[in-house]
Amino acid sequence: MKSKIITALVVAAALVTGFFVGRFYAARQWNRFFMDYVYTDTSNHAHFYVRALTQLREGQQTNAVEFLEGRLDGEMITYISLESLRPEDRSAAGLRAIRVARDYRAKHPWHNTSDEINEGVQRVFALTK
Numbered sequence: 826m827k828s829k830i831i832t833a834l835v836v837a838a839a840l841v842t843g844f845f846v847g848r849f850y851a852a853r854q855w856n857r858f859f860m861d862y863v864y865t866d867t868s869n870h871a872h873f874y875v876r877a878l879t880q881l882r883e884g885q886q887t888n889a890v891e892f893l894e895g896r897l898d899g900e901m902i903t904y905i906s907l908e909s910l911r912p913e914d915r916s917a918a919g920l921r922a923i924r925v926a927r928d929y930r931a932k933h934p935w936h937n938t939s940d941e942i943n944e945g946v947q948r949v950f951a952l953t954k
Contacts, residue, residue, distance in 0.1 A: 894935045898942050901926055901949045908948065915952070924953045 880889035907915045927950040937943050
């Protein structure tokens, strides 16, 4: 009887220890994965800003505007997946970004050279009506 209790306690202690060690390791790995994503995303944005700023400083306003407009289209296309969600499940931050971009485009119309992208952007803008 005593050996069964000791065995049960050892097994329970091993399970608890394994749980906490596994949780710690998983949290560390998840944090590293998330930070890699954040750093990659931030790096991409820095490259985009430098490209646009360089074009502006070199007097290439048309190129800078086209580049930034294209980037805005790319950002808007990201939200196309919101179509598949119920309105109450859609990201509030995403919907705010869509509204700001939609209002900007109403004041400053621009069309991508790709009809598919133009159609996608219009579908995204329609999510905020």
